[in-house]
Amino acid sequence: MNPDDACPIRDILNRFGDKWSILVMVQLHRHRVLRFSAIGKSIPDISQRMLAVTLRTLEADGLVKRKVYPEVPPRVEYQLTTMGESLIPLIRNMVEWARENRGEIIRSRNAYEGRE
Amino acid sequence: MNPDDACPIRDILNRFGDKWSILVMVQLHRHRVLRFSAIGKSIPDISQRMLAVTLRTLEADGLVKRKVYPEVPPRVEYQLTTMGESLIPLIRNMVEWARENRGEIIRSRNAYEGRE
DNA sequence: CAGTATCCTGATCGATACTG
């Protein structure tokens, strides 16, 4: 009843409400481990900047682990942490819900447009 | 072609990534039915404008039903649609996850700050 | 009461160029 009940979600969920975080996490989950450039290829329309920013944020939150190999040329590998993996089932549920309801939402939007 | 067309999750989830949609839906779920001003009171820091905008979007998407009573002064009641209700369990899971992991995320953020 | 209409600010995001 207290609005604070939903407050933790605001802080946390806002991170995944951004444009790329969920997409990056899904790719990392699918491939287990990916290099920077490989994530970029798996998400063709993400810019280098936004990929870096997104990975930095996910890393800071402890959802993604970053491992640097001291080689030349440099190699950096990313993978989900245990906490990051624990979020995957929830993301999957959301995707599933979106798939099931997308048609109705689109229809509703069109109807709403037409009624004014 | 818009990438949102190909990726249902981006189109749908972006709506709930905004600042107020989830909070409004949670309030409507808890009270079953609420008037405009009552939602505002249950979410003290939402502006009148953002409440109206959020409700309009949720209504357009078919997640919230709006009922106007032809009275003076006007009375308008909002409640979740069936589709809106179907989203509540997923939101609850997200809130639950956020509660369980919030501590670790905060600690991770602090550690990340300190390491550079 | 239940909203609109304006105006404005800060954040988000993208393009481009550059680097260890």
Add this chain to the structure above:
DNA sequence: CAGTATCGATCAGGATACTG
């Protein structure tokens, strides 16, 4: 390869005032 730096555009969101 794996980034960072800089700039500019776009947009979500807030403050305030007004209305049927």
